[in-house]
Amino acid sequence: MKELDKIDFRILKILQQNARIPMTELAEKVGLSSTPVTERVCRLEREHYISGYHAHLNPHLLGKPPLVFVELKLQSKSGNISKISKRSAENSANYGVPSGVGRIRLPD
Structure with a gap:
């Protein structure tokens, strides 16, 4: 190289x-x-300094809200843990419930 x-x-x-x-x-x-x-x-x-060429798509024009990655750190004293756990479980793309990393699409 x-x-x-x-x-x-x-x-x-x-x-x-x-x-x-x-x-x-x-x-x-x-x-x-x-x-x-x-x-x-x-x-x-x-030599892989350039790994590819990519198109950046507009998610709004494609009918998809933006995709974001989130990290949750909750304290067990929080009264909202059960609500957050339930919502996290509903999101099939979530990783690590209730505390961890997940990805969600934000509505407009």
Whole structure:
């Protein structure tokens, strides 16, 4: 595995901001021609510095409220433990009831 240089880090930063940037534009931004930039991007992918390119979907337009991860730490003296336990059990995606980590979708 080749050690990353300043140009590699610049390429990674630019791709993080815009993974759909044309190679010619990326090359211009880092001061190289398209061929060496394309070779560098391929190497960064091959060596797993770049693990993939992803689409960020808008959950509201898809009819899904945002997904959040929560961690609950409850004291046994709390009067709400039974209510929280019941609600946690209703959520099939919950991990560790009543105290632990879970994920929930927030309604609007």
